[in-house]
Amino acid sequence: MLFKSDIEIAQEAKLLPITEIAKGLQIPEDYLECYGKYKAKVNYNLLEQLADRPDGKLILVTAINPTPAGEGKTTISVGLGDALSLLGHKTVIALREPSLGPVFGVKGGAAGGGYAQVIPMEDINLHFTGDIHAIGAANNLIAAMLDNHIHQGNMLDIDVRRITWKRCIDMNDRQLRFMVNGLGGKANGTPREDGFDITVASEIMAILCLASDLEDLKNRVKRIIVAYNKSGEPVTAGQLNAQGAVAALLKDALKPNLVQTLEHTPAFIHGGPFANIAHGCNSVMATKLALKLGDYVVTEAGFGADLGAEKFIDIKCRLSGLKPDAVVIVATVRALKSHGGVAKADLNQENLEALKQGMPNLLKHIENITQNFGLPAVVAINRFPTDTEAELKLIEEECSKLGVKTALSEVWEKGGKGGVLLAEEVLKIIAQGQNNFQFAYDTNLDIKEKITAIATKIYGAEGVDFIGTSNQDIANIEKIGYRDLPVCMAKTQYSLSDDPKKLGRPTGFRISIRSVRISSGAGFVVALTGDIMTLPGLPKVPAAEKIDVDKTGKIYGLF
Numbered sequence: 001m002l003f004k005s006d007i008e009i010a011q012e013a014k015l016l017p018i019t020e021i022a023k024g025l026q027i028p029e030d031y032l033e034c035y036g037k038y039k040a041k042v043n044y045n046l047l048e049q050l051a052d053r054p055d056g057k058l059i060l061v062t063a064i065n066p067t068p069a070g071e072g073k074t075t076i077s078v079g080l081g082d083a084l085s086l087l088g089h090k091t092v093i094a095l096r097e098p099s100l101g102p103v104f105g106v107k108g109g110a111a112g113g114g115y116a117q118v119i120p121m122e123d124i125n126l127h128f129t130g131d132i133h134a135i136g137a138a139n140n141l142i143a144a145m146l147d148n149h150i151h152q153g154n155m156l157d158i159d160v161r162r163i164t165w166k167r168c169i170d171m172n173d174r175q176l177r178f179m180v181n182g183l184g185g186k187a188n189g190t191p192r193e194d195g196f197d198i199t200v201a202s203e204i205m206a207i208l209c210l211a212s213d214l215e216d217l218k219n220r221v222k223r224i225i226v227a228y229n230k231s232g233e234p235v236t237a238g239q240l241n242a243q244g245a246v247a248a249l250l251k252d253a254l255k256p257n258l259v260q261t262l263e264h265t266p267a268f269i270h271g272g273p274f275a276n277i278a279h280g281c282n283s284v285m286a287t288k289l290a291l292k293l294g295d296y297v298v299t300e301a302g303f304g305a306d307l308g309a310e311k312f313i314d315i316k317c318r319l320s321g322l323k324p325d326a327v328v329i330v331a332t333v334r335a336l337k338s339h340g341g342v343a344k345a346d347l348n349q350e351n352l353e354a355l356k357q358g359m360p361n362l363l364k365h366i367e368n369i370t371q372n373f374g375l376p377a378v379v380a381i382n383r384f385p386t387d388t389e390a391e392l393k394l395i396e397e398e399c400s401k402l403g404v405k406t407a408l409s410e411v412w413e414k415g416g417k418g419g420v421l422l423a424e425e426v427l428k429i430i431a432q433g434q435n436n437f438q439f440a441y442d443t444n445l446d447i448k449e450k451i452t453a454i455a456t457k458i459y460g461a462e463g464v465d466f467i468g469t470s471n472q473d474i475a476n477i478e479k480i481g482y483r484d485l486p487v488c489m490a491k492t493q494y495s496l497s498d499d500p501k502k503l504g505r506p507t508g509f510r511i512s513i514r515s516v517r518i519s520s521g522a523g524f525v526v527a528l529t530g531d532i533m534t535l536p537g538l539p540k541v542p543a544a545e546k547i548d549v550d551k552t553g554k555i556y557g558l559f
């Protein structure tokens with residue numbers, strides 16, 4: 001069978017005007033700001049008008065640890081939303097925005113795939129409505145104001161050796177991780193060490209995703225710690241008077257983006273990728289708006305449940321009051337065999353022994369969701385043509401031992417119709433109402449205790465080693481009054497451990513914390529584990545080499 005590429009399917013789609021999609025959600029025209037015919041922003045002040053409306057049911061989609069074989073978490077999210085719509089339920093999807101780094105790198109986009117996509121896919125995966133550009137500009141404005149303050153006399157007595165605020169860029173560019181700037185004489189600034197993070201891992205991204213309105217955003221920006229003075233006291237963006245200008249840059253980016261699926265299910269796509277080095281969830285505002293407008297909301301969190309789902313629950317839900325009604329854990333036969341040690345070239349062959357070896361990865365994620373977080377779950381098996389009945393049966397039997405049902409999903413090939421079995425299973429577990437929602441840790445623990453709770457309970461580590469500057473970092477953060485914040489772990493997505501080569505469900509390992517950063521405006525601390533980098537690099541053959549555009553403006557090679 002000859003399969004069409006994702007972009008070919010998307011470009012052949014018949015889109016409805018975004019005004020029709022908004023009308024179906026009963027969004028008043030005054031709250032809709034169109035960006036062309038098929039994209040719009042929705043003014044977040046609509047939430048005030050909908051305050052008395054009951055919330056819909058929230059379905060979180062997560063996955064096993066990703067492998068080169070792929071899992072299809074966003075594809076399942078989109079297909080599940082379409083399936084619920086097909087069954088007659090008013091459904092809204094709430095996803096994260098793609099970053100240009102992976103689009104031109106190796107991971108690809110974040111608009112789903114096959115016949116379960118959000119469209120216009122080229123726009124969504126490239127500049128979209130400019131949100132991430134605005135976040136980058138706001139971040140770098142603070143950096144410019146900080147260095148200008150030093151150049152103009154340094155009235156705040158900032159210690160140039162203790163500047164913590166980095167510049168950012170929405171591109172995979174390892175050359176910018178560590179650098180020295182301000183060279184060329186006095187007129188060109190003060191020479192100092194500096195570096196870049198990828199924009200989507202910046203604190204400004206987290207603030208945009210967690211802010212409840214523009215005033216809250218300004219207050220969060222004021223609290224950002226950008227440096228320390230020579231007495232060791234924190235210096236904030238508020239002391240630089242940056243909050244007003246930052247809010248001016250972000251006032252439109254703060255509004256959730258409305259698009260549609262191939263089957264015209266409404267979808268909010270707003271902020272939040274990169275759950276390995278950021279909190280990896282779409283905006284609270286988009287999720288809350290979706291819950292007011294739909295009876296069922298399908299959302300996702302980045303990478304595996306050890307990262308995205310943990311942060312969704314322990315950070316996003318804790319800070320916003322949200323609570324999932326059900327969780328879908330996505331897995332594939334191929335990915336589980338990869339966790340069992342099978343090379344990518346051999347994944348199409350039936351291999352029950354390798355599948356058994358890889359299954360513990362899925363089972364650990366099920367345990368985390370159902371036992372550590374107390375949430376009802378169903379496993380979505382993203383079916384591939386090479387999957388055998390014996391392999392599918394093995395997954396079903398192993399999951400049933402933990403009291404969790406499986407459902408086959410064929411949404412990549414069949415769209416919403418291929419997700420009906422999964423949708424029915426999700427509806428069933430929501431109706432049963434067996435929800436004992438809880439967090440993985442209490443925030444009144446000290447920072448080391450919270451990190452250890454995540455490492456031991458969620459990852460299965462034996463313990464944690466605090467190395468590098470981490471002990472000093474934690475002591476300083478607690479000293480200045482931020483002991484009670486939740487923790488955002490920066491860890492490889494490929495393993496439950498901090499070593500990407502340890503696949504499956506490793507045992508006998510320890511997590512190494514090399515440094516800890518404070519994101520006081522966002523409201524969490526970031527613990528960097530292992531060799532994780534906050535600015536990725538491009539692969540040997542980046543996806544950018546295959547992307548082109550013809551004279552009519554039609555894009556090719558984008559997945």
